[in-house]
Amino acid sequence: MGILPAVLILTLLALLFGLLLGYASVRFHVEGDxxxxxxxxxxxxxxxxxxxxxxxxxxxxxxxxxxxxxxxxxxxxxxxxxxxxxxxxxxxxxxxxxxxAAKSKALARIIESDCIGCTLCFQACPVDAIIGAAKQMHTVIESECTGCELCVAPCPVECIVMEPIKETPETWRWPFPESNPWIREAPNGC
Structure with missing residues (x-):
């Protein structure tokens, strides 16, 4: 008989605090800028x-x-x-x-035969594009790599290289309009 009142009291307190937290989240909600x-x-x-x-x-x-x-x-x-x-x-x-800004875009590549599995590179990667386990070979997920080069400096065996992205029809983009030879100013501002 002594356990039932304790469970009832704890249930009522949980309900009360739940209602209080729900009210506070609605009342003090802050929108982002x-x-x-x-x-x-x-x-x-x-x-x-x-x-x-x-x-x-x-x-x-x-x-x-x-x-x-x-x-x-x-x-x-x-x-x-x-x-x-x-x-x-x-x-x-x-x-x-x-x-x-003028530097060509590149992706990180790990020379896997030289990798010692120190984990320093994927600790430095801000987008989690490097996978591997401690004392095991690591590799770069090319589709996730942003080419920021933050993984290169921490590597103690220098097995990370930045390889330029090969231009394909899918990756090629026209240079910024100032360098577009097909866009010309009309004479007399027409």
């Missing part, structure tokens, strides 16, 4: 940290707060910077790191 969501959608989602932030979302939050400029994303390049300028009503500015 829609401009941050729009900026984040324009960024390439490489999570590489080349902009100086831990990923694309923190960089988007810094842009929205006016703490960062729109020209710090080398993977996104000039196209992303112009899209951000259009969205935010700002003037386009030259990319902060022209050299990094």
């Amino acid at each position: 829609p401009i941050v969501d729009q900026i984040d959608a324009l960024l390439p989602q490489t999570q590489c940290g080349q902009c100086g932030y831990a990923g694309c979302r923190p960089y988007a939050e810094a842009i929205a707060a006016g703490e960062a400029d729109i020209n710090r994303c080398p993977p996104g390049g000039e196209a992303t910077m112009i899209a951000l300028a259009d969205l935010l009503g700002r003037d386009p500015v030259p990319l902060e790191d022209q050299e990094a």
Whole structure:
């Protein structure tokens, strides 16, 4: 008879706290900043940290707060910077790191025969594109790799190489409009 009242009391307390938490989640609900969501959608989602932030979302939050400029994303390049300028009503500015933006896109490849299974590379990978187990060979999932190169430096045996992406009809894109020879200005502004 002593256990039944204890179970009943605990059940009532759980119900009460559940109702309290449900009310609090509705009453104190905070919506995300829609401009941050729009900026984040324009960024390439490489999570590489080349902009100086831990990923694309923190960089988007810094842009929205006016703490960062729109020209710090080398993977996104000039196209992303112009899209951000259009969205935010700002003037386009030259990319902060022209050299990094001009570098050809590449994917990481692990020379599997040299891999010692140290796990340092997949600890460094921001998008979990490297798989393997401790003291076992690792490999890169090419479809997930963003080419950020963050896995190269931690490798103690230098078995990670960056290989340029081969151009195929599926991966080829026309250069930015300024370099398009088929688009010409009409004479006299017509």
